[in-house]
Amino acid sequence: MLGKGVVGGGGGARAPKPSFVSYVRPEEIHANEKEATEREVTLHLLPGEQLLCEASTVLKYVQEDTGQRGIYGRLVCTDFKIAFLGDEPALDNDEIQFKNKVIGENDITLPCVDQIYGVFDEKKKALSGQLKKYPEKLIIHCKDLRVFHFCLRYTKEEEVKRIVSGIIHHTQSPKLLKRLFLFSYAAAAPANPVANSEKRTLMFDSLEDWCWELERTKGNVKYKAMSVNEGYRVCERLPASFVVPISLSEEEVPRFQGHGIPIWCWSCHNGCALLKMSALPKEQDDGLLQIQKSFLDGIYRSIHRPPYELVKTEDLSSSFLSLQEIQTAYSKFKQLFLIDNSTEFWDTDIKWFSLLESSSWLDIIRRCLKKAIEVVECLEAQSMNILLLEENASDLCCLVSSLVQVMMDPHCRTTAGFQSLIQKEWVVGGHCFLDRCNHLRQSDKDEVPVFLLFLDCVWQLQQQHSPAFEFTETYLTVLSDSLYLPIFSTFFFNSQQQRDAHLGRESQEPWRRSWSLLTVWDWSVQFEPKAQMLLRNPLYVQRPKLDKTPRKGSRCKHHRQLSLPLTPPKSSPKRGFFREETDHLIKNLLGKRISKLMASDEPQDSWRDFYERWHSRPADPHGLLLPRVEGPAVCVWAQRYLRWIPEAQIVGGGPAATMRKLLEVMEQVQSLQEKVAERHPSCEGLQAEGPCLLRNSARLSSLFPFALLQRHSSKPVLPTSGWKSLGDEDDWAKREDEFVDLGDV
Structure with missing residues (x-):
């Protein structure tokens, strides 16, 4: 039925038969072809963008009720995007509510293409590689969950071959990093002045930014910033500058190529710190294991110095989610929103919640929020240092540490603070955006939406505590879309070393150093000031101005007071973490995970009392925020997933x-x-x-x-699966639309 350009309006006991048919006839198309050609829309190209192939007389189907109508136009493919240029009448100004200056309504950037399907004799088939037969209809599923339908039945055969082959090649075939449009745009775009304001986003590409963050969080008492990795001579995945315990010397950092080094993330108001560490390589040589033993001994002793002797290690590689779980869950979850037609929507509506539950996506979000609450409870209530451990500390460590900071630090809930957090923990922190977003189409196994999972978790917090966030859910939505805009260098590299090697200081070609590099945080590139208003939360509660007049006998408190009444502090044990059996345990580290070495004796649900006690009191928008994680409290991010x-x-x-x-x-x-x-x-x-x-x-x-x-x-009042009980579908086709009262359901 899709191959004929029509969609049926219902289902019944007999074979599927459309109750209403909207025909798109060739003679109607060619009758208006001359007029449409005269008012053909001009293709606007960005600096450095080149047209690769195009096809005329293409129909873009538009979903409407139970039928489809086609819009005549051209389908073009450039090295930046797939664009449809139609003769659709201009929209009213009132209707254009949120226009992107870079990407139009009918534009798809090449990295945003997820899957491409062709329709052959009414059968849908995934397309890849070279084709022996070309489809009469092209269906494109996008990573931002848009679905485009293009009918090629009235297009010349040569143009069909050229446009289909071009789209498949430039979106589905593996490519080299230097072939990304990012480089063409950077070379051709005019120099972009960097905005410098009081609320600027920290990029964490200099030692000064790290020192400023240490000063802001009062972490400079126990931690220090160092540039020992300048030139990436120690480790390519670590940034040039980072923060470590103050007792750690620069000579110890180069050991094991950056593995086993506790990297500072954030300091709590009570002096405890959140750190992350990549696991040491598993070696079999006894000599190397002995060196690892003494190295770890010194590292841990540098963390739990008096008066905070307790350290808890969270081994996220073994006790938390796996990347495979996240990938599988999201693959099932996104299918709920990649809807080809209205009939498919209503056919799945009656079982939508069961499909949602079976995807496990909301359960994964709930587990992430719970893990973050557990870490918050250790930092706040137990005054423990937390060391997050992962193989490379670049996926789940980024996720958990970022969520903890959003919950505990009100600065991270401002726009500039949130952007600085993403720069620190994700961009500079070494999250492999190039692999996780699969921008190069080299390995589908590595494509895991970890950053999107983080944004979804933040959305849950933002919905439950809206006045505490300076940005809106629209901000989070367009930020997720920006993952696939290859004019920004923010989300298109696996590490700062890779970025600098291709675009910055390490480039051997002097002309590359003058390239204009855009960051996604310059929202004026995408939106006009009027549209940027929708990214700011008008209900955000500004921090009250502090009275700077000193009072007699009053002690200055830290500016980040938490809303939870502090529980009586637990007495510090006489012995530190390393007990009498320390040597025996470290020797047993051979082949064992570090988490077993530092396992806590407390029950796994020790955070429950902390969680319930916090929710029994009014929330402070400038204090600690904990999300509700029970049942329906965790819900679907409707604006992002359902907007199309x-x-x-x-x-x-x-x-x-x-x-x-x-x-x-x-x-x-x-x-x-x-x-x-x-x-x-x-x-x-x-x-x-x-x-x-x-x-x-x-x-x-x-x-x-x-x-x-x-x-x-x-929308019909009843799903299509229930229409058969209301009479014969032929009778319904002859009736006018009417309201069906369901009564109190």
């Missing part, structure tokens, strides 16, 4: 409608405060400012600002 499905919209409802009402109330409060301020000038009014689109538009939906409301489809 018209049937999933709730017109006039959802979070956007709630936000609009809140902004109306805030405006009333501000008006009253301004009147009070006229009589009492010392009183300050409310300074919150909401997005004008959100305030003025009466045509919002639950998927704002991505939904195009003039194209939403009418």
Whole structure:
């Protein structure tokens, strides 16, 4: 049925038969071909972008109700994107609610292409390599969960071969790093001035940034920043500068090529620290094992120095998630949103929740949040240093350490702080974005959405504690989209060494050093100031200004006070971590994981009391934040996953409608405060400012600002699987649309 360009409207007991058919006839297309050619849309190319192939007389199907209509136009492929240039009438200004300056509605960047399918005689088949037969319809599934349908039936055969082969080659075939569009754009784009403001994002590419972060978190008492890896002579996966315990000498760092070194992540207000470490290589030689034993002994003694003698190691490689679990869960999960047509949507609607549960994606999010809460409880309630351990400390270590900081540090919930956190823990921290996003199409096994999992976990926190976050869920959504925009260098390298080797200081070609490198944090590249308003949370509670006047007899407290009342501190044991059997345990390290060496005697659910006690009190937006993890508290990030499905919209409802009402109330409060301020000038009014689109538009939906409301489809009251009980489908085809009252369900 898809091959004929039509979609049926329902199901029944007999063989599937469409109740309504919308035909797209060739004569209608060619009748308007001349007129369409005259108003053909111009292809806009970025600096360095080149046109590779194109095809004319292509139909892009648009989902509408139970049928499809086609839009005539050209399908082009460049070294940056796949674009459809159609003769669709221009949208009203009110409808264009959130426009990206780099990528249009019908543009797909090459790294964003997930799978390509062809329709041969109404049968759908995945396409790859060289084809012997070319399809009459092309279906493209994108990593941002968009689905595009292109009909090639009326396109010339030569053009079909050229465009299909070109798209498959440039999106599915393995490629070299230097062939990414990032390099073409960097060489051709004009120099971009770097914005430098008081709230700038720390890039952590200099020793000064690390020192500033140490000073901010009061971690400079026990830890120090060093540039021993300058030129990446110690380890290619570590940044040039990083922070280690103050007692660790620079001579000890080069041992084992950076493995076994505790890297500082963040310091808690009570002096405890969060660290991460990559595991030592498993060697069989007794001499090397003895060296490892003495090396680890010195490393651990440098961490648990008085008065914080306790250290707990979390071996994430053995006691937490595996990358395979994350990959498998997301592969199942994303299929719920890659919907080819309306009929498929309603056919799966009745079993949607069971499919969601079987994917285990929400369960993985819940496990990540629980693990972060466990670490928070150790840092805050037990005053323990936490050492996260992983093979390369570049995946799950990044995830857990980032979540802990978002929960405990209010600075990480500001826009600049959150961006600095991602730079520190993910970009400079060595997360393999190139492999995990599979930008080079070299290994599907390495494609694991660890960073997307982190953003989903942050979204859960943001939804439950919205006033504590300066950014919105729209910010998180467009940040996830930016993973596939190859004009930014932020998410396209496995390490800083790889980035510098191709674009920066280590490049042998002097002309490369003058390249203009964009970071994703410059949001003006993608959005106009009006659209950037939607990235800022108007309900964010600003930190109150502290009274700097010193008071007699008062002791200055740290600026990051937690909302949880501190429990009586546990008495520090007389013996440190290394007990009498230390030597015996370290010798048993041969072939054993370090977590067994440092296993805690406390039960695994010791965080439960801490968790329940915190939720029994009002939350402080500038203190500790803990998410609820029970049952329905962890839910689907609807804006990101459902935004391209018209049937999933709730017109006039959802979070956007709630936000609009809140902004109306805030405006009333501000008006009253301004009147009070006229009589009492010392009183300050409310300074919150909401997005004008959100305030003025009466045509919002639950998927704002991505939904195009003039194209939403009418949804049946019952799923298609229940239509057969309401009568023969031929009768339903002759009836007018009517409301079916289900009563109280």
